[in-house]
Amino acid sequence: MHQGTDSFSRYLPTDQQAREWGWRLIDAGKQTLIPDAPYPDKGHPQSYLFDKDGRRTLDEFQIVFIASGSGTFESASVPQTAIQPSTALLLFPGEWHRYRPDKECGWTEYWLGFGGREADRIMRSFFSPQHPIVSVEQPEALIQHFHQLLHWLQQPVAAIEQILASHIPLALALLRSSSLTDEVAHNSDAELVMQAKAEMLTHLTDRTELEALACKLGISYSRFRFAFKRETGYSPREYENMLKLNRARDLLRREQKSVSETANALGYSSVYYFSRLFKKKTGCSPLNYRKMGAPSY
Numbered sequence: 001m002h003q004g005t006d007s008f009s010r011y012l013p014t015d016q017q018a019r020e021w022g023w024r025l026i027d028a029g030k031q032t033l034i035p036d037a038p039y040p041d042k043g044h045p046q047s048y049l050f051d052k053d054g055r056r057t058l059d060e061f062q063i064v065f066i067a068s069g070s071g072t073f074e075s076a077s078v079p080q081t082a083i084q085p086s087t088a089l090l091l092f093p094g095e096w097h098r099y100r101p102d103k104e105c106g107w108t109e110y111w112l113g114f115g116g117r118e119a120d121r122i123m124r125s126f127f128s129p130q131h132p133i134v135s136v137e138q139p140e141a142l143i144q145h146f147h148q149l150l151h152w153l154q155q156p157v158a159a160i161e162q163i164l165a166s167h168i169p170l171a172l173a174l175l176r177s178s179s180l181t182d183e184v185a186h187n188s189d190a191e192l193v194m195q196a197k198a199e200m201l202t203h204l205t206d207r208t209e210l211e212a213l214a215c216k217l218g219i220s221y222s223r224f225r226f227a228f229k230r231e232t233g234y235s236p237r238e239y240e241n242m243l244k245l246n247r248a249r250d251l252l253r254r255e256q257k258s259v260s261e262t263a264n265a266l267g268y269s270s271v272y273y274f275s276r277l278f279k280k281k282t283g284c285s286p287l288n289y290r291k292m293g294a295p296s297y
């Protein structure tokens with residue numbers, strides 16, 4: 001058996017009262033996949049399995065929470081993306097998707113499938129297929145919430161459909177809170193990176209002391225590097241070198257500065273290092289680039 005011993009799933013029949021409630025739990029469960037296990041486990045209904053291309057299209061919304069392990073996710077709206085622990089995937093009806101754990105580590109996932117009038121309204125208003133991946137800020141709270149849901153799924157009590165359905169909006173609220181937190185952090189980081197880029201442009205004649213710059217911006221150096229890479233696709237030093245090389249082109253061809261003058265003007269302590277970097281990035285040595293002369297327009 002490839003699943004963990006604590007794996008559990010339940011698929012519920014259609015209930016008219018649940019439909020009228022506005023929220024309807026359709027299925028829920030938990031499964032732990034060990035390394036190299038086939039995915040998904042064959043204990044699910046046929047309509048929930050992936051096709052020969054590894055894709056699946058559902059008639060319901062789903063929250064899939066990856067509590068541990070790692071893997072990949074892809075959908076009609078999102079290219080293949082690496083998934084880390086404490087990540088939730090939002091699946092939308094009619095939107096093909098595929099996801100699976102990495103064979104080397106497996107993963108533990110919780111999920112719930114849902115629908116209903118209120119569910120449609122909330123999902124249209126606050127979530128979208130274009131942003132289905134949510135880094136969960138309070139993973140322990142979400143795990144505890146799933147455990148409560150799985151507990152109630154096994155209780156034979158009156159109005160159980162409504163009790164189960166009540167867990168859906170709280171789970172979505174936790175994901176919405178995480179999304180807003182990420183948006184605030186992203187916007188804050190974007191502003192900080194903009195300030196850092198302006199600082200680099202203003203002081204192209206110097207080599208930026210990156211740790212001092214992070215301190216000036218009021219953040220740790222590790223956060224500064226992470227934010228800069230996320231916003232630009234480059235490390236701070238790589239980005240600074242790009243700015244300097246663009247300026248070097250102007251100094252060499254337009255102003256006909258010598259190679260050593262150009263290196264000094266841009267804060268490079270070594271002409272050799274500057275020349276090697278210039279050739280690596282442009283495919284041409286600075287001396288040969290200079291010999292091309294000023295461009296005419």
